[in-house]
Amino acid sequence: MLTTAPGTHAAAFGPAEWGLLVAIALVWGSSFLWIEIGLEHFSPPVVSLSRIVLGAVCLACFPGTRARVERADWPRIALLGLTWMAVPLLLYPVAQQWVDSSTAGAINGSMPLFSAALAALLLRRMPGPAQLGGLAVGFTGVLLVTLSEATGIGGSPLGIALLLFSTVLYAVAFNLSVPLTQRYGSLPVLLRAQLVAVAFILPFGIWGLPRSEWNWGAAGAMAMLGVLGSGVAFIASTRLGARAGPVRGSIPIYFLPVVAMLLGALVRHEEIPALAIAGVALVIVGAWLSSRREA
Numbered sequence: 001m002l003t004t005a006p007g008t009h010a011a012a013f014g015p016a017e018w019g020l021l022v023a024i025a026l027v028w029g030s031s032f033l034w035i036e037i038g039l040e041h042f043s044p045p046v047v048s049l050s051r052i053v054l055g056a057v058c059l060a061c062f063p064g065t066r067a068r069v070e071r072a073d074w075p076r077i078a079l080l081g082l083t084w085m086a087v088p089l090l091l092y093p094v095a096q097q098w099v100d101s102s103t104a105g106a107i108n109g110s111m112p113l114f115s116a117a118l119a120a121l122l123l124r125r126m127p128g129p130a131q132l133g134g135l136a137v138g139f140t141g142v143l144l145v146t147l148s149e150a151t152g153i154g155g156s157p158l159g160i161a162l163l164l165f166s167t168v169l170y171a172v173a174f175n176l177s178v179p180l181t182q183r184y185g186s187l188p189v190l191l192r193a194q195l196v197a198v199a200f201i202l203p204f205g206i207w208g209l210p211r212s213e214w215n216w217g218a219a220g221a222m223a224m225l226g227v228l229g230s231g232v233a234f235i236a237s238t239r240l241g242a243r244a245g246p247v248r249g250s251i252p253i254y255f256l257p258v259v260a261m262l263l264g265a266l267v268r269h270e271e272i273p274a275l276a277i278a279g280v281a282l283v284i285v286g287a288w289l290s291s292r293r294e295a
Contacts, residue, residue: 001079004122004175005182007245013291020240021287024252027233029259032101032108033267034225035093041215042208044093047222049198049205052085054226055234056194064187076180077189081196084173085230088166090201095166099159100270105260107163109142109283112250112290114171119246122175127247130292135247138254138286144279170253175246177238186238194230251290254283 013021038047059065069077096104116135120126127135180189241249258280264270 001076002122002172002176003076003179004119004246005179006123007178007241007243007249008182009243010293012293013244013248017240017244017291020236021252021255021291023236024233024240025255025259027228027236028108028252029105029256030263031225031229031233032092032096032104032256032260033263034221034229035096035104036101036268037221038218038225039093039096041213041218042222043211044097045090045201045204045208046212047093047225048090049201049208050222051226051230052089052194052197052201054223055230056191056198058227058231059187059191059194059235062187064185065191067184067188069184069188069192073180073183074192076176077192078196080173080176080180080189081193082200083169084177085194085197086200088169089197089230090204091162091166095156095159095162097159098156099163101260101264101268103160104163105264106142106257106276107160108167108170108260109254109257110139110164111167111170111174111253112247113139114168115174115250116247118171118175128292131247131290134251134286134288134290134292136286137282137289138251141279141282141284141286142254142257144275144282147275171250174237174241174250178241178246178249181238181242186235186242190234190238194234248290251287254287254290258283 009017035047038050042050092104113135116127116131126132177189237249237252240252243249244251261270261272261276261280265272
């Protein structure tokens, strides 16, 4: 069931890879802010269901989603829908009731390390020296940002535990997505996975409807979260993963804490601790090192 594959392009990142990286970082880095705005009027399950349904609708608009998928790969796509979309996207709004958007983004930034460890296990080979060095430097930066946030008012043991569990599931899913995307392309795999996630989250969303109230601002945040976060960004992420592999393809996640932290400060007036500045610098250096040509 759980497999992965190396990327098709071992060369250093070019304009296409860096363009995908920036798009992913900006969209997913801002998703924590949209979740926080949505939680002001919608219950957590409604936030989760809204983003998945809107993402699926966005993907269904592309003709490529109707490409044929072999029956033997359906269980893997179902597993992808559960580990990348259904469970984590249900847990994130729950956790962000107690954890602010900056902290959520910081914890999510540890995903590349989990992804690299799992890829090394599945592929039975270690990443190259440059990638290992980049992962270590980037994770150190994420750790600094996380510690600076978790020790403040945004810290919550339960919320942080839920976010860490979701991040591990993201790493599993990202490895799983690489061979599926290389075989079929992003669109047919993502749409089927999101339909699995919709079926899983639907009962929770119905339960949460009476606990929500309509608000245009929150609805707009859900539109951004769904169309961009659960639609466009998933396409960009799977395409980068197919090209760069499960280790280098997860580099954009290092930038999520940076985007989340800056937006949290600018929009929500969340404080930026001094320790986080050093962490941001290390994240950027680590991403550059990891993007070098694979040995």
